[in-house]
Amino acid sequence: MKYDLNDSSPVVIIGSGAGGGTLANELCQKGVKVVLLEAGERQSTKKFVNDEWASFTQLAWLDNRSTSGGWQVSKDFPNLPAWICKTVGGSTAHWAGASLRIRDYEFKALSTYGKVEGANLLDWPITLKELEPYYAKAESKMGVTRTNGIPGLPGNNNFKVMYEGAKKLGYKDCHTGRMAINSRPRDGRGSCQQLGFCFQGCKMGAKWSTLYTEIPAAEATGNLDLRTGSHVMKVHHSKDGKVDGVLYTDSEGNTQLQKARVVCIAGNSIESPRLLLNSASGLFSDGLANSSGQVGKNYMRHMTGSVYATFDKPVHMWRGTTMAGIITDESKHDPSRGFVGGYEMETLSLGLPFMAAFLEPGSWGEDFTEAMDNYKNMAGMWLVGEDMPQESNRITLHPTDKDQYGLPVPNVHFDDHKNDIAMREHAYQQGTKVYEASGAKKVYRTPPYPSTHNLGTCRMSAKPEDGVCNKYGQTHDIENLFISDGSQFTTGAAENPTLTIVSLAIRQAEYIAKQLSSKAI
Amino acid sequence: MIKTKQSRRQFVKSSVSVLTGTIVATSGMLSMMAPSRSWALNLDALSSTDGESILVAAKTIFPHKDLDDAIYALLVKDLDGAAKGSGEVKKLLTDGVVDLDKRAGGSWLEVSKEKQHAIIKEIAGSDFFEKIRGTGIVSLYNNDMAWAHFGYEGSSFDKGGYFNRGFQDLDWLPDPLPEDSPAKM
Ligand SMILES: Cc1cc2nc3c(=O)[nH]c(=O)nc-3n(C[C@H](O)[C@H](O)[C@H](O)COP(=O)(O)OP(=O)(O)OC[C@H]3O[C@@H](n4cnc5c(N)ncnc54)[C@H](O)[C@@H]3O)c2cc1C
Ligand code: SF4
Numbered sequence: 201m202k203y204d205l206n207d208s209s210p211v212v213i214i215g216s217g218a219g220g221g222t223l224a225n226e227l228c229q230k231g232v233k234v235v236l237l238e239a240g241e242r243q244s245t246k247k248f249v250n251d252e253w254a255s256f257t258q259l260a261w262l263d264n265r266s267t268s269g270g271w272q273v274s275k276d277f278p279n280l281p282a283w284i285c286k287t288v289g290g291s292t293a294h295w296a297g298a299s300l301r302i303r304d305y306e307f308k309a310l311s312t313y314g315k316v317e318g319a320n321l322l323d324w325p326i327t328l329k330e331l332e333p334y335y336a337k338a339e340s341k342m343g344v345t346r347t348n349g350i351p352g353l354p355g356n357n358n359f360k361v362m363y364e365g366a367k368k369l370g371y372k373d374c375h376t377g378r379m380a381i382n383s384r385p386r387d388g389r390g391s392c393q394q395l396g397f398c399f400q401g402c403k404m405g406a407k408w409s410t411l412y413t414e415i416p417a418a419e420a421t422g423n424l425d426l427r428t429g430s431h432v433m434k435v436h437h438s439k440d441g442k443v444d445g446v447l448y449t450d451s452e453g454n455t456q457l458q459k460a461r462v463v464c465i466a467g468n469s470i471e472s473p474r475l476l477l478n479s480a481s482g483l484f485s486d487g488l489a490n491s492s493g494q495v496g497k498n499y500m501r502h503m504t505g506s507v508y509a510t511f512d513k514p515v516h517m518w519r520g521t522t523m524a525g526i527i528t529d530e531s532k533h534d535p536s537r538g539f540v541g542g543y544e545m546e547t548l549s550l551g552l553p554f555m556a557a558f559l560e561p562g563s564w565g566e567d568f569t570e571a572m573d574n575y576k577n578m579a580g581m582w583l584v585g586e587d588m589p590q591e592s593n594r595i596t597l598h599p600t601d602k603d604q605y606g607l608p609v610p611n612v613h614f615d616d617h618k619n620d621i622a623m624r625e626h627a628y629q630q631g632t633k634v635y636e637a638s639g640a641k642k643v644y645r646t647p648p649y650p651s652t653h654n655l656g657t658c659r660m661s662a663k664p665e666d667g668v669c670n671k672y673g674q675t676h677d678i679e680n681l682f683i684s685d686g687s688q689f690t691t692g693a694a695e696n697p698t699l700t701i702v703s704l705a706i707r708q709a710e711y712i713a714k715q716l717s718s719k720a721i
Numbered sequence: 722m723i724k725t726k727q728s729r730r731q732f733v734k735s736s737v738s739v740l741t742g743t744i745v746a747t748s749g750m751l752s753m754m755a756p757s758r759s760w761a762l763n764l765d766a767l768s769s770t771d772g773e774s775i776l777v778a779a780k781t782i783f784p785h786k787d788l789d790d791a792i793y794a795l796l797v798k799d800l801d802g803a804a805k806g807s808g809e810v811k812k813l814l815t816d817g818v819v820d821l822d823k824r825a826g827g828s829w830l831e832v833s834k835e836k837q838h839a840i841i842k843e844i845a846g847s848d849f850f851e852k853i854r855g856t857g858i859v860s861l862y863n864n865d866m867a868w869a870h871f872g873y874e875g876s877s878f879d880k881g882g883y884f885n886r887g888f889q890d891l892d893w894l895p896d897p898l899p900e901d902s903p904a905k906m
Contacts, residue, residue, distance in 0.1 A: 250876035253863055355902030356883075357891035363901065364894045375901040384906055391906070393882030403878045513893045518873065520888035525902070552873035556862035564845070564854055569785045572862070576872035638894065 203235055203425045208459035210235045210425070211712065212446055213466060214432045214475065217290020218701045219685035220466030221410025222341075226709030228423040232716060235458055236415075236424060237448055239431040239467075240287035245412065248293075248401030252553045255400035259293050261286040264609050265470065266598055271614040272647045276561035281612035282501075283650040284468050288428055289411030291468065291652070292698070293401045296523035297380040297408065298546060299344040300695035301335050304328040305533055306541070306586065309691040312533055313540040318617055319588035320498055324690040325662040325671040334703040342380040342408040342702065343387055352376040353383045353392060356520030358547045361511070361579035365634035366527045377526040377546070380408035380699075387413070394520035396549070427451075433605055435463055435479045435488055435681070443488070443681045449605055462712060462721055464673075466685040466705075469499065469654035473595045473687060474610040476658070476668075489658070489675035489683075494668050496596060498589035498659055499612065500692040501651035503620045505583045506548060507631030508559065509640035510574040517549040517579050530630060531585075531694045539622040542694045543585025545631060550580070559646055571644055579635065580646075583627035584653070586694045588617035595657050612651075653697050658687035672711040673704060680721045684708060762794055766804035766811050772797050774818045774829050775853060781834075781841045782854050783861060792867050796860040800853065810852070817849030 203210050210233040213220045224236045240259075249255050260283065267274035267281045274281070285291045305312045307328050310321040339347040346352050355363065355376045366374035381398075382391045392406040405412050418424040429451030436445045436457070445459045465472045473496035477487040487495050527545040534542070550558060552575055559571055571578075593615065597608035616624075632643045660683075661667025664676035673688050675681045686701050693700075715721045762772040779793050804811035821829035824840045832840075844850045861867060868875050877883060884905065889896075896902075 250878050253859065351906070352901075352903045354889065354905040355897055356888040359902060360889070360891050360894050360897060363897045376903070383903070393884040394888040395877045395882040396888075397877065404882070513891075514872075515891060516872075516874075516887065519877075519883040519886075551875075552868060552871055553859070553863040556858050562854075564782045566784055569783055572871065573786055 201422055201425050203233060205456060205458050208444065209233055209461050211462040211464060212237065212458055212460035213464045213684065214446065215290060215466035215468065215471070215685065216288050216410060216415060216426070217285070217466060217468065217685065218292050218295075218410065218698045219705050220464070221289060221292070221414045222702045222705040223464055223466065223684050223709050224424060225410075225414035225418040226706055227712065228418040228421040230709065230713045231421075232423065232713055234418065234424050235460070236418075236426045237430040237432050237446065237458070238288050238426065238428050240285065240428065242288040242428050243293070243401065243411070245401070245403050245405045248403045250395065250397045250400060250403065252400065252551045255397075259285045259287045259401060263603050264601065266601060266609060266611045267613070268611060269593070269613045269615045271616060273650055274614070276647065277650050280650045281614075282468075282470055282654050283652050284654065287411075288415065288426070289409045292409040293411060294399050294652070295407075295409075295698060296398050296548075297521075298523050298526070298696040299339065299342060299378050299380045299699040300544070302328065302693040302695050302700050303531070306691065306693035306695070309541070309586075316540060316588060316619060318590060319619070320591050321589060322659070322661060322666055322690050325660055331700075331703055331707070334707045335699065337706050338699055338703040341413075341706075342699070343382055344699070345377070345379045345381065345383050346375075347378060350386070351383050353379055353381060353521060353524070356394065356517075356524045357515050358517035358520070358549050358579050359525035361515055361638050362525060362527065362545075362547050362581055362634060365636070365638035368637035369633055371527050371529040373528040374525065376524060379521070379523070381521060382406045389413075392521060396518045396520055396522065398522040431605060432467075432475060433478065433607055435465070435475060437481065437483065437488070437678070441483060441678060443678055462680045462682065462716070464682040464684040464708075464712075468685055469657045469687040470595055470610050470612060472683060472685055473657040474597065477595075477597050478607050489668050489677045489681055491677050492665050492667060494659060494666070496657050497591045497594045498656040499593045499595055499614060499654070500587050500589055500656040500689065501614065501648075502653045502655075502692055503543060503583070503585040503587045503623045503627070504648040505624050505628055506580060506646035506649075507583065507628060507635065508571070508578055508580040508644045508646055509635035510571065510642045511577045511579065511639055512641060514576050515579045516576065518551055522549055523547060523582070527634070530627070537626055539619045539626065541586035541619070541623065543583055543623055543627050544694055544696075545627070545634070546582050546584065548580050548582035558649055559644065561647070571642075574642075581631055581634070583624070583631060584694065584696065585623050585627060586692050587620045589656055589659070589691055590615070590617055653686070653692075655686045655689040655692050655697060658683040659690045660688045661690065673708045674711070682708060682712065762797055764797070764801045767797075767801045767814060771815055771818045772801065774821055775800060775814065777830060777837065778821065778841060779853055779857055781837050782850070783857055788861075788870060789866065792861060792864065792870070795864055795866075796853070796857045799856050799860045803856070813849055813852055817847075817852075820844070820849070
């Protein structure tokens with residue numbers, strides 16, 4: 201389907217990842233016309249490559265970004281604050297598939313944890329109960345294992361090592377996880393063949409990605425106009441303060457203006473606020489939807505870190521699913537541990553090329569080579585927990601540096617909160633204990649990778665002064681402008697975010713369709 | 722082919738003779754890929770002495786037990802390529818080698834391993850050091866020879882994944898309970 205640039209009836213969605221891709225399909229299924237603008241190119245399971253650096257070049261967002269603040273990533277990867285994608289399907293090309301619901305108490309962070317100094321905590325304007333039906337729809341859509349009668353995946357060697365340590369340590373809840381990866385054929389897609397390249401785009405199509413689920417389903421309705429290689433630079437508005445179109449550079453490098461009835465932004469939590477800030481105008485001098493001043497603030501990236509351990513005997517951790525299992529026992533609010541909120545422990549493996557780059561950035565000499573010499577005998581896990589929203593952790597426009605379109609590049613400023621530091625220390629200790637219990641020779645604490653979970657920069661709030669959008673992702677200031685990705689998160693919770701992003705998109709589609717038919721927007 | 726100065730050190734000698742560009746492209750067993758005693762650095766921008774000096778610096782920064790010199794040579798090749806593309810990089814590298822020689826009191830290549838280690842420690846963090854280290858992180862570990870050496874198996878799709886090729890073959894720990902890790906289907 202092709203819509204005219206001057207057709208002002210479509211909903212324009214920016215970004216085709218977890219949020220945008222899902223929203224596009226849900227709207228198209230309801231008969232809504234959608235223009236989906238995606239900066240990246242369209243790849244396929246055929247074109248994905250089982251090669252870490254080559255795949256990174258194929259899929260990752262590599263436009264220049266800058267960083268500041270005390271976080272380790274700013275030192276190790278000053279121009280790569282985030283590890284996310286620029287491609288049709290967005291970061292669902294890279295993602296590992298872990299699909300966890302946010303817990304009840306996590307939706308009520310402020311009421312549960314109380315005021316935490318330096319943290320800008322808030323309760324979500326939505327509860328688990330309200331989101332449950334949408335979680336159920338999302339789990340069914342994505343084929344999440346251990347839901348809907350779908351069996352868990354078989355655990356690989358890396359999981360065996362973690363499991364043994366978990367049991368010895370007395371952890372109760374360790375299994376192969378809830379994964380949006382087919383353990384048996386489903387939804388026209390095959391089952392996981394344990395390739396071990398989940399981060400490189402699943403060549404089996406066993407792992408859910410909007411690239412080969414939502415987007416073709418939306419195309420089949422005849423309502424979708426997907427334009428690839430189309431980078432949105434600005435959102436335009438009319439004199440009465442409603443958005444009415446978007447300015448973008450098309451795949452040929454020409455500037456185009458697409459008219460719109462509704463605009464939904466789903467560019468992931470760095471690009472979404474950047475776009476709002478870059479769209480500043482006479483009427484909205486601080487950027488669109490920014491009367492609260494919260495656009496770009498409260499940037500969260502999860503408390504993360506990894507523990508790798510070497511053993512006397514081979515593990516071959518790269519064989520099979522990258523995230524092969526989970527320990528959930530530490531995912532609870534228990535302030536006696538010295539911090540609020542909780543964290544998950546999930547197996548992770550990196551191939552040799554990425555291990556060299558990420559194990560301990562900047563390190564050299566025998567400590568480093570000894571670890572690499574033992575690569576075959578290595579097991580690994582990723583630690584992911586709730587980090588504190590802080591106003592000063594934020595996306596701003598760089599004062600001088602410009603991107604290829606002449607727009608200011610985003611600067612990502614981040615400092616760990618003391619709660620994040622205390623939690624990371626605890627998680628490192630527990631991860632170490634797990635591997636020591638299963639016989640580790642040596643344990644390595646790997647610092648955070650560039651952010652894979654980027655959240656919170658246009659957060660939802662009950663009151664307009666506390667955040668950017670309401671519980672449907674509709675911006676408080678502009679009724680036909682929506683936030684449709686992880687930027688909406690009020691707080692980060694300990695759980696991997698994508699299932700929640702998808703659930704919110706399903707719910708938002710329902711809301712937008714109703715608003716359209718009642719002519720409210 | 723650049724003629725290189727002979728050195729008393731065995732590993733440097735081994736980098737002297739014939740390195741063809743083909744080792745990068747070849748795949749298969751390590752032995753087939755790197756006939757390690759019969760190659761030399763074929764450099765475009767750097768002199769062979771500079772190449773050798775950098776190779777030894779790379780081995781000091783990444784002191785793997787028995788990683789073949791042919792793999793370190795890939796790093797030197799990549800730096801040579803960068804030097805070819807940028808006068809600035811070339812200057813950084815050649816000045817860096819001059820500095821190594823100066824710190825060695827004459828010839829960096831001729832001093833003991835211990836002395837070389839001490840010198841690298843002195844320059845750790847410098848632009849020259851970081852150029853070698855940063856390039857090495859990719860060059861040394863992103864090639865078939867290194868994968869064979871470290872036991873990493875690379876691409877698996879073409880071999881049908883690991884579903885029937887050992888993703889659960891670890892036998893030195895008990896198997897998890899089936900409810901936690903269901904049998905494969
Ligand atoms: C290696 C890795 C592993 C992960 N594993 C997990 C996991 O196991 N579980 C989990 O829950 N999450 C995981 N994630 C996170 C998950 O991928 C993200 O949470 C999710 O994809 C975010 O969805 P999104 O819609 O916000 O953004 P994305 O999916 O990143 O999509 C944003 C899209 O917008 C496009 N875009 C941005 N700006 C513009 C613009 N101006 N114009 C046009 N297009 C634009 C981008 O090109 C991109 O395609 C992982 C991420 C990575 C990188
Ligand atoms: S391990 Fe499974 S999910 Fe991961 S890439 Fe392979 S087939 Fe896909």
